[in-house]
Amino acid sequence: MKLQLLRNATQVLTVNDKQILIDPMLGPKGAYDTIIMTDNGLRNPLVDLPVDPQELIKDIDAVLLTHLHNDHWDPVARELLPKAIPLFCQAGDEDKIREAGFTNITPIENNITWQGISISRTSGQHGTGEIGALMGKVSGYVINDLYIAGDTIWCSDVQNAIDQYQPKHIVLNGGAAQFVKGDPIVMSIDDIRKVSAYAPAATLIIVHLEAVNHSRQSREQIKAAFPNQKVWVPDDGDFFYI
Template identity: 25%
Template sequence: MTEQTARTTGAGTPPGATAPGRRPERPPVRLQPLGLVRDWPRTFADRLTAPLPGLRALARFAREGAVRPGPEGLRAIPLLPFEPGPLPDATPTTVAVTWAGHASWVVHIGGLTVLTDPVWSRRIVGTPARITPVGVRWEDLPPVDAVVISHNHYDHLDAPTMKRLPRRTPVFCPAGLGPWFRRRRFTRVTELDWWEAAELGGVRFDFVPSHHWSRRGLTDTCRSLWGGWVLTDRTDRKVYFAGDTGYGHWFTEIGRRHPGIDLALLPIGAYEPRWWLRDVHTDPEEAVRAFQDLGARRMAPMHWATFVLSAEPVLEPLTRVRAAWQAANLPRADLWDLPVGASRTLED
């Protein structure tokens, strides 16, 4: 089997069943070199876990026009939680997160400061302006040691924000997305396939699957991959950043391959109308199920309270995730439902 064939047919295939009574073994992962320029398939459409909407679905969506909440759903914008505070001290033993808004986190782990899907712009393509400010001022950020990108949609990959970073900032991105960064003169770009990993400064970056897709223009649908990231420090503490995803089988497999996730950053917003968004965005109840599938210890909701991307009332994701958490009889202290701008630190 050639390397390319292994990438396109084996990376997304769940492993076979394990004999009863035997604990499944984690497949070994060979660390990939940092910054290696690699050849990838022209399309990753074979990784889709659900078909993309066809003409009939697009016509229904245009006909129903359910793209924003009604006036009642928007009335709660002033009530959205926004409590910016100082960033935690980043020491080699600190694991802490600060929610800047949407899918943008400042993660302190293993002595590194890592940004996830950084979007500091007030407005993104095709979307109204932010309904809450960015929770962390750019000038308050410490030096950024790495950036992880989940996929290339505009609310997760923001060119004006990336332009603010030094071009030697290490970037970890999905397979096929490296040329976007190299065209912008980033010099330390590491592209990974699902279930591949690389290491920087003692922190391991594992790229894992998600139920989503990619497109940035009219002709590049699924030309680059999509997924989430598991960051692991030297003491085996793990933070899982899901990126953008629908609910599905990958959460169980991620938890199997990465047992003991200390904190799962999971999306809870942009889910209505459900018939349109179910395959690519979890709703709050599905996010709680995903958390349980992962076997994670704590969950921090994200992907809400920042941009109006869909039709649910703006405050509904928070009320529903709290209700789902309570219904699942999970410890309230393990739901880190942070306001935009707030931080939380993992205790040893």
């Protein structure tokens, strides 16, 4: 398998000669308003894609969505992607996706097999307390020995997924994104440290960085926190071979 980070949580996973686009946010830099309940007024995304989105989608065979927040499934993606493309999502999101005109939607409750590729859904916790409840349901996915955790903090759902699937590689959405009140809604450095301690044999790949205005921790901060551990912090456009 080959994984390429494009920006934020948008990635392309190549497996069995199929290219799966994960959580596409394809809009240009500054296309969207600042996220509510933040304090810097910056428009999103904070950076451009490293590829031309119209060229990107020509080679995509399927789309995999962890949830439907704008930084994972934006209007430009909904406009550009072919409406008949195979699209996999968490159960409960299919009606909203269908409203956008997509016709080939497969909700994943537990697991499916597509083109010889096994995709198993995992759960997560997108923050704590009232904020976490407002953020709604989110999912992760395990494909072969790769665990894409999605928008989640360290919690029993992540621990259970590691226990069940024993992944060799784990993609974590980092950056400690946070509103003006409440706790982080994705992995902080402390959370990443807990995953690393719980799954010491796994390589951690940290994404979801420096692309949306509520992100609090940078690539350099995360690299500095894990200088001698199996933690990879890719730049936008980088590839990882699995």
